[in-house]
Amino acid sequence: MPRHGKNYTEARKKVSTTAPDLESAIRAVRDASFAKFDETVELHVRLGVNPKHADQMVRGTVVLPHGTGKTKRVLVIAGGEKIKEAEAAGADHVGGPEMVKKIQEENWLDYEAVIATPDMMREVGKLGKVLGPRGLMPNPKTGTVTFDVANAVREIKAGKVEFRVDKTAIIHAPLGKLSFGNEQLVENAQTLVQAISRAKPSTAKGKYMVSIYLASTMGPGVSVDPVAFEVRT
Numbered sequence: 001m002p003r004h005g006k007n008y009t010e011a012r013k014k015v016s017t018t019a020p021d022l023e024s025a026i027r028a029v030r031d032a033s034f035a036k037f038d039e040t041v042e043l044h045v046r047l048g049v050n051p052k053h054a055d056q057m058v059r060g061t062v063v064l065p066h067g068t069g070k071t072k073r074v075l076v077i078a079g080g081e082k083i084k085e086a087e088a089a090g091a092d093h094v095g096g097p098e099m100v101k102k103i104q105e106e107n108w109l110d111y112e113a114v115i116a117t118p119d120m121m122r123e124v125g126k127l128g129k130v131l132g133p134r135g136l137m138p139n140p141k142t143g144t145v146t147f148d149v150a151n152a153v154r155e156i157k158a159g160k161v162e163f164r165v166d167k168t169a170i171i172h173a174p175l176g177k178l179s180f181g182n183e184q185l186v187e188n189a190q191t192l193v194q195a196i197s198r199a200k201p202s203t204a205k206g207k208y209m210v211s212i213y214l215a216s217t218m219g220p221g222v223s224v225d226p227v228a229f230e231v232r233t
Contacts, residue, residue, distance in 0.1 A: 039216040062195035067159030069177035075111040089153035
């Protein structure tokens with residue numbers, strides 16, 4: 001059975017593990033923080049779906065109104081004029097098949113998001129074993145396989161978050177930093193939960209959002225009723 005450290009245990013004693021509303025939950029997370037760095041505030045949602053069934057997978061993307069507090073390094077794999085468009089939009093690394101070769105030969109991973117144009121996917125497909133396990137493989141469903149590379153780069157830089165239910169039926173996603181104001185974190189949380197709500201599979205039965213927790217990177221989780229998010233579908 002896992003054991004928590006002294007700081008975590010003391011933080012746990014300071015706050016209630018449940019909160020009546022979203023803002024109270026964020027205040028509790030802030031009060032329980034103890035790390036000496038600007039922690040990320042995370043959202044953890046348990047869903048009433050069975051991820052083993054393909055028709056009950058939940059995934060999607062959403063641009064948080066206040067970003068995540070972290071600017072991702074973006075790699076764009078494209079050709080021709082799309083290379084110039086990606087560079088102008090602020091992509092950190094841009095190239096064509098030579099980027100695929102670099103990743104294959106050097107196991108190069110100096111980026112946190114990958115965008116590819118559809119015509120490059122035949123080459124990018126060779127990187128499945130490298131990018132797939134790290135959640136970096138471009139996918140049309142998340143807007144990372146597109147000819148509109150400029151917009152895709154801008155969205156990721158602005159705080160676009162990808163969410164996907166894991167094998168235990170839980171979604172884990174960042175909301176922002178503890179240095180954010182409470183109102184910013186509230187708006188980000190509402191936006192993210194609404195996106196998860198809209199992604200509900202038609203085959204899902206019963207209660208969809210079973211539980212929602214907020215926590216900082218190192219701190220304890222605080223439960224908040226899904227009703228507190230005023231989810232609109």
